[in-house]
Amino acid sequence: MSGTFPEALPATVVIPVRNEERNLPQCLAALGRFAHVMVVDSASTDRTGEIAAENGAQLIQFEWDGKFPKKRNWVLQTCQFSSPFVLFLDADEVVSPAFCDELAQALADTQHVGFWLNYTNYFAGRQLKHGVPQRKLALMRVGAGFYERIEEDAWSKLDMEVHEHPVLDGTIGEITAPIDHRDFRGIDKFLERHIDYAKWEAARYGALQAEGLDSATHLTRRQAFKYRNLGKWWYPAFYFTFAYILRGGIWDGRAGLLYAFYKAWYFTTIKALIAEAKR
Structure with missing residues (x-):
């Protein structure tokens, strides 16, 4: 087949998971323009690991001891990245071609160390077009910072940063094209x-x-x-x-x-x- 294919996007996708066999396939299927995808698992008991492997993602296992660091900071601290940026996605989030196009343009020549991302949210089978908009700082330059350091002692079973936000050294931009946030678990x-x-x-x-x-x-x-x-x-x-x-x-x-x-x-x-x- 002839034609021009877009260059791989300069960001590694990191997807923290546990028992995400229902959501993960749709997430991974949309990541063809990214050269490297890492699925960071917490000992899933379903087909999460097999699905990651079938889609060509790198599977990494994480075991939390109840203290700092949690999953995302652990990845930032211990993993080697071949790209200048890291994009954190949840398994129930799906990027669109419009998002990838805007991302390619934004990262081509930027001084920003991070980007706010916007989301299209769904609940009870319907898109929520109103209410409080969902927005996260989930795209960052490698080495620009980490998620908040909070000295907790197993406050809950959460082994991933959910309410913590990245603390970055530099200016922050924004990607306006939304990411689809669809959770099929009910x-x-x-x-x-x-x-x-x-x-x-x-x-x-x-x-x-x-x-x-x-x-x-x-x-x-x-x-x-x-x-x-x-x-x-x-x-x-x-x-x-x-x-x-x-x-x-x-x-x-x-x-x-x-x-x-x-x-x-x-x-x-x-x-x-x-x-x-x-x-």
């Missing part, structure tokens, strides 16, 4: 992992209160607002009103209502854990 898995998220958030809140929130200069504005108010009685209702009414989640129908409701439930759970710890 609401039961959503609730299961958000219980772990809630345990971690409550422990993080307690640690920040103990050390003094003003001393945590590495927090983003969004993080600072959250941890200043997470334990207050009005925060879950505030989030629901903000996401569902002010940000238009109501226009996403049943899916928008469920998503706002479950997020409010999540913040209520965190608040209850904080109150329990104080008692």
Whole structure:
């Protein structure tokens, strides 16, 4: 077949996983323009490892001891990269040709050390076009920094940085073409992992209160607002009103209502854990 093929994108894709046989195939299938893909597994008991191998990805096993570093920082600290950038994807995230095109253009000649990424979110089988937009700093230059160092002691079963953000030395850009965020594991898995998220958030809140929130200069504005108010009685209702009414989640129908409701439930759970710890 003749024709011109695009040059491999100058970023290594790193996908942290555990038991992701349902989501991983669609994620890997979209990564043909990346020269190197690493799947970092936590002893999956399903076909995750086989799927990674079948798709030509490098499979790396990670075993967490409950302390720093977690999976993403461990990768940044221990792995050798042949590309100047690292793109962290979750198994339920799928890049589009438009994203890859914009990425190629952005990385061709940039002084930025990281890029904010945007996401198209789905819940209960429907795209959420409104509500609080999902945005992550998940593309970074090798050697520019790491995710926040948080000295936890097995606050939850989370062996990967979820709420931690990268702390990078340099300017940050943005890729506007969104990544598709589709999780095929259902609401039961959503609730299961958000219980772990809630345990971690409550422990993080307690640690920040103990050390003094003003001393945590590495927090983003969004993080600072959250941890200043997470334990207050009005925060879950505030989030629901903000996401569902002010940000238009109501226009996403049943899916928008469920998503706002479950997020409010999540913040209520965190608040209850904080109150329990104080008692």
